[in-house]
Each structure stands twice: as structure tokens, then as C-alpha cells.
Amino acid sequence: xxxxxxxxxxxxxxxxxxxxxxxxxxxxxxxxxxxxxxxxxxxxxxxxxxxxxxxxxxxxxxxxxxxxxxxxxxxxxxxxxxxxxxxxxxxxxxxxxxxxxxxxxxxxxxxxxxxxxxxxxxxxxxxxxxxxxxxxxxxxxxxxxxxxxxxxxxxxxxxxxxxxxxxxxxxxxxxxxxxxxxxxxxxxxxxxxxxxxxxxxxxxxxxxxxxxxxxxxxxxxxxxxxxxxxxxxxxxxxxxxxxxxxxxxxxxxxxxxxxxxxxxxxxxxx
Amino acid sequence: xxxxxxxxxxxxxxxxxxxxxxxxxxxxxxxxxxxxxxxxxxxxxxxxxxxxxxxxxxxxxxxxxxxxxxxxxxxxxxxxxxxxxxxxxxxxxxxxxxxxxxxxxxxxxxxxxxxxxxxxxxxxxxxxxxxxxxxxxxxxxxxxxxxxxxxxxxxxxxxxxxxxxxxxxxxxxxxxxxxxxxxxxxxxxxxxxxxxxxxxxxxxxxxxxxxxxxxxxxxxxxxxxxxxxxxxxxxxxxxxxxxxxxxxxxxxxxxxxxxxxxxxxxxxxx
Numbered sequence: 001x002x003x004x005x006x007x008x009x010x011x012x013x014x015x016x017x018x019x020x021x022x023x024x025x026x027x028x029x030x031x032x033x034x035x036x037x038x039x040x041x042x043x044x045x046x047x048x049x050x051x052x053x054x055x056x057x058x059x060x061x062x063x064x065x066x067x068x069x070x071x072x073x074x075x076x077x078x079x080x081x082x083x084x085x086x087x088x089x090x091x092x093x094x095x096x097x098x099x100x101x102x103x104x105x106x107x108x109x110x111x112x113x114x115x116x117x118x119x120x121x122x123x124x125x126x127x128x129x130x131x132x133x134x135x136x137x138x139x140x141x142x143x144x145x146x147x148x149x150x151x152x153x154x155x156x157x158x159x160x161x162x163x164x165x166x167x168x169x170x171x172x173x174x175x176x177x178x179x180x181x182x183x184x185x186x187x188x189x190x191x192x193x194x195x196x197x198x199x200x201x202x203x204x205x206x207x208x209x210x211x212x213x214x215x216x217x218x219x220x221x222x223x224x225x226x227x228x229x230x231x232x233x234x235x236x237x238x239x240x241x242x243x244x245x246x247x248x249x250x251x252x253x254x255x256x257x258x259x260x261x262x263x264x265x266x267x268x269x270x
Numbered sequence: 271x272x273x274x275x276x277x278x279x280x281x282x283x284x285x286x287x288x289x290x291x292x293x294x295x296x297x298x299x300x301x302x303x304x305x306x307x308x309x310x311x312x313x314x315x316x317x318x319x320x321x322x323x324x325x326x327x328x329x330x331x332x333x334x335x336x337x338x339x340x341x342x343x344x345x346x347x348x349x350x351x352x353x354x355x356x357x358x359x360x361x362x363x364x365x366x367x368x369x370x371x372x373x374x375x376x377x378x379x380x381x382x383x384x385x386x387x388x389x390x391x392x393x394x395x396x397x398x399x400x401x402x403x404x405x406x407x408x409x410x411x412x413x414x415x416x417x418x419x420x421x422x423x424x425x426x427x428x429x430x431x432x433x434x435x436x437x438x439x440x441x442x443x444x445x446x447x448x449x450x451x452x453x454x455x456x457x458x459x460x461x462x463x464x465x466x467x468x469x470x471x472x473x474x475x476x477x478x479x480x481x482x483x484x485x486x487x488x489x490x491x492x493x494x495x496x497x498x499x500x501x502x503x504x505x506x507x508x509x510x511x512x513x514x515x516x517x518x519x520x521x522x523x524x525x526x527x528x529x530x531x532x533x534x535x536x537x538x539x540x
């Protein structure tokens with residue numbers, strides 16, 4: 001079993017998020033310093049694999065990152081992809097949909113941002129918000145959000161068939177850790193812009209969101225597009241886990257440098 | 271005079287690319303190792319400035335990178351933006367235009383990829399190809415490409431007025447250095463995919479391209495959207511120069527962390 005499979009949610013297996021550890025003592029290569037060191041090596045490996053994926057130009061990788069507020073989505077992107085050539089990585093942060101986006105089906109705006117062959121695309125929030133926030137806040141009735149699980153399943157299956165490796169990660173933090181991070185934002189004037197009063201309204205619905213996440217993950221984890229639940233209270237553990245998962249999936253793809261489309265034998269540069 | 275102004279082409283000043291040094295002995299903070307060390311510090315500074323630009327969310331930066339084949343565009347992006355949060359940087363490599371792109375005016379596809387407020391966008395090749403390759407290969411007649419200087423001028427001026435800082439950099443290499451890099455690509459099987467026989471056809475028109483670059487730079491360097499000609503034969507000098515220019519321009523912008531749109535006084539997290 002690859003190390004990354006530790007966090008993988010298998011199709012058909014029941015999930016109780018409340019019972020999943022948010023600190024993640026298990027499996028790390030050592031203490032904090034040793035794990036950070038191991039993560040650095042994974043970053044170098046990730047950069048190599050990304051270069052080969054880009055050079056090969058046949059397949060792509062889509063990372064879907066979901067978490068509650070202050071769950072660490074921004075920090076994960078910043079740390080895990082630091083060192084990877086930014087030319088081959090496209091990151092999209094999905095906000096509340098615009099009027100033009102709402103005039104389309106809920107997969108329209110995310111489909112426009114899927115990776116081209118050779119690319120890595122990262123969704124910071126995603127189409128999953130349409131079965132999470134849309135459900136919990138009652139933005140749409142159940143007869144609208146419930147069929148979306150099947151729509152997501154079919155769409156992701158299509159992408160996978162066409163050559164996109166799909167990795168879906170839920171950064172799992174505890175309610176206490178969220179409180180701690182909110183307090184840090186309030187205490188630091190350079191972080192005030194990250195904080196909105198609306199975040200507290202969402203926090204009040206903690207249990208509802210945990211339930212919505214649980215069902216979304218259970219209903220949409222597949223062999224082609226699996227969910228991983230990553231303990232994210234400790235940032236160094238989280239960064240190591242996410243790097244481990246990405247390296248594992250790219251190593252399975254094993255992209256290769258292609259030959260030039262031209263015959264290069266005997267060429268002299270003058 | 272800021273260090274970055276060393277490479278800046280002033281409006282109205284004549285340019286003879288053949289007379290501009292491609293090695294760039296001048297101005298570096300020391301020898302190779304010392305310059306690489308200085309560049310690391312600039313990378314950290316660039317990451318800080320990008321974070322503030324992103325947080326502020328009012329202005330943006332567009333970096334246009336142009337060079338001949340093997341001029342170092344890919345390597346520059348990889349080295350200069352390593353360490354910068356990839357969530358705030360969007361890189362577009364423009365290839366030969368698709369049929370859909372050719373069905374529009376030449377600024378259409380680049381306009382679609384300009385940075386949103388808070389973002390840095392990098393153009394790896396750009397609308398300048400429409401007065402470079404389009405001119406040298408006779409893709410369009412002179413009555414089509416000649417008016418494009420004015421069109422580019424007006425369009426960039428508009429972007430600058432709307433809050434986009436525009437930085438245009440020509441990576442200037444010698445003909446001998448290009449030969450050296452082509453040979454390296456031929457000698458290394460993992461670099462064959464970067465090499466096309468068509469690159470040699472372009473190389474044969476070296477002087478024509480130098481002339482086309484000269485006129486493009488002279489005709490479109492403005493106070494709002496200046497060109498910089500960076501000596502690029504030595505990669506460590508080039509990386510230091512590009513980092514210096516970007517940090518200089520962002521420091522002039524001096525983006526600030528904004529306050530939260532909400533009143534955060536007295537909030538307790540429970």
C-alpha cells in the first residue's frame with residue numbers, strides 16, 4: 001500500500017468525519033523538523049514529475065482542494081507548489097458565482113478551468129461548493145442539489161477517461177483549530193483582509209457542513225477520482241501529506257520525455 | 271537612478287541591438303555566486319510584494335517576455351517566480367494562433383489573458399510576435415503589420431490607465447550563445463522535445479529578427495509600458511536582472527494590505 005492510500009476514501013466505505021483525526025500523528029516520516037525535511041525532497045520530486053508531464057503533453061492532473069474557512073487551502077497551494085515551474089500550474093480560486101456564471105449549469109465555470117494536456121490545474125474551492133454551501137444555506141432546494149452528485153460523478157469520469165488524473169483533497173481541521181486561526185487573523189493587521197464577519201455565520205453551521213462534506217465525499221469518491229481526507233490541524237503534517245499524495249499519483253502516471261517530432265540525427269548547428 | 275533603469279529603453283532614444291552587450295558584466299552585485307545569492311534575496315522580496323499586491327486587489331502587473339528561440343524565456347519564468355505564491359501568478363505561453371484566434375484581431379487572445387486586479391500575469395511570447403514573426407516571415411503584408419505599433423501603444427496605454435503595471439523585457443542573447451544552447455538540446459535526449467528543425471530556419475533570419483525587434487522596441491517603449499533589454503547570455507545575470515526589474519516596479523507601486531470590509535472591533539471567536 002502506497003503511503004498516500006492512508007488518507008484515501010474507498011468507494012462504498014462509510015465515512016464519519018467526526019471520527020477522523022485532524023492532527024494526523026500517524027505515518028509522518030519523523031518529528032516536525034524531519035517531516036519538513038522530507039517534504040522538501042518531495043517538492044523537488046514534484047518539480048521533476050511536473051516537468052516530465054509538461055514535456056510529454058499527453059495527460060494532465062487536476063487537484064481539487066476543499067476545506068472550511070481557515071482550513072489551509074491557500075497555504076497548501078503556496079507551500080506544496082513552491083518550487084514547481086509556475087508555467088505548468090494553473091490555479092483557480094472559485095468565489096461566489098458571478099451573474100454570467102449563474103446563467104449556466106454549475107459545471108460550466110469549472111470545466112473552463114480544467115487543465116490542458118501537460119498541465120496541472122488546482123481548484124481552490126470547486127464545483128463541490130454546489131453540494132456544500134448551496135445545500136447548507138438553502139441556496140437551492142434539495143431536488144436541485146441532490147442530482148448533482150451523479151452529474152459530478154459522470155463529468156469527472158469523462159475527464160479521467162480523456163486523460164486527466166483527478167485528485168480530490170479535503171483538508172480536515174477541528175473546530176478548535178479554526179477558532180485559533182480566526183483569532184490569529186484578528187490579531188494580525190496584515191491578515192484582516194482575509195477575515196469576514198460572514199465567516200462566523202458559516203462557523204455556526206459547523207455540524208451541517210460536516211454532514212454535507214461527509215455525504216459529498218462518500219457519494220463522489222471513485223477509483224478514477226478518489227477523495228483523500230487529510231488531517232490539517234498541523235500545517236507541516238498537511239503539507240507533507242498533500243505532497244505525498246501528488247507525488248504518488250504522478251509516479252503512477254510515470255510521464256516520459258518525448259522525442260522531437262522531427263528527425264534530429266546528424267544535425268549541425270552553424 | 272534605480273538599478274533597473276540600467277536596462278530600460280527610453281522613448282525617443284535610438285537603439286542598436288547589435289551594440290548592446292549580451293553578457294552583461296555591468297552592475298551585478300558581485301561574481302556569479304554573489305549574484306545568485308543576491309537574486310535569492312530578491313525572490314523573497316518579490317514573494318512579499320506579490321502577496322501585498324494580491325491582498326490589496328486594486329492593481330495588477332503584466333510581464334511581457336520576448337526572446338529568440340533558446341533565449342531563456344522558460345528558464346526565466348521558472349527561476350524568477352520560484353518561491354512566489356503560484357495562486358497569484360498566471361503564465362500564458364502563446365503559440366502560433368489557432369483558427370479561432372486568427373478569426374479575431376491580433377490583440378483579442380492576449381487581452382483575454384491580462385491579469386485581474388491583484389494578479390501578476392506573464393506572457394511568454396505575446397502580441398509582439400504580430401510585429402516580429404508576422405513581419406519577418408511575410409505572414410501579413412506591411413500595410414497590416416505597420417499600423418500594429420500604434421494599436422499596441424493605444425492598448426497598453428489603456429491597460430496602464432486602468433491599473434496594470436506593464437513590464438516588457440527582451441532577453442538579449444548572442445548568435446553564438448544560441449548555437450551553444452541548440453547543441454545542448456541536441457546532446458540531451460530529455461531536451462529533444464524542445465527542438466524543432468523549424469528553429470534553424472528562424473536562426474537563418476537572425477539579422478532580420480534583430481531589425482524587427484529593434485523597431486518594435488523603439489516604437490513601443492513608453493513611460494507607462496517601457497521595454498528593458500536584458501543581457502541574457504549568462505543565466506545567473508539574466509535572472510538577477512529580471513528579478514531586479516520586477517522588484518523595482520512593484521516597490522514603486524507599493525501595494526498595501528487593506529482592512530477587512532467589515533468592522534472587526536471587539537469580535538470574539540467562540
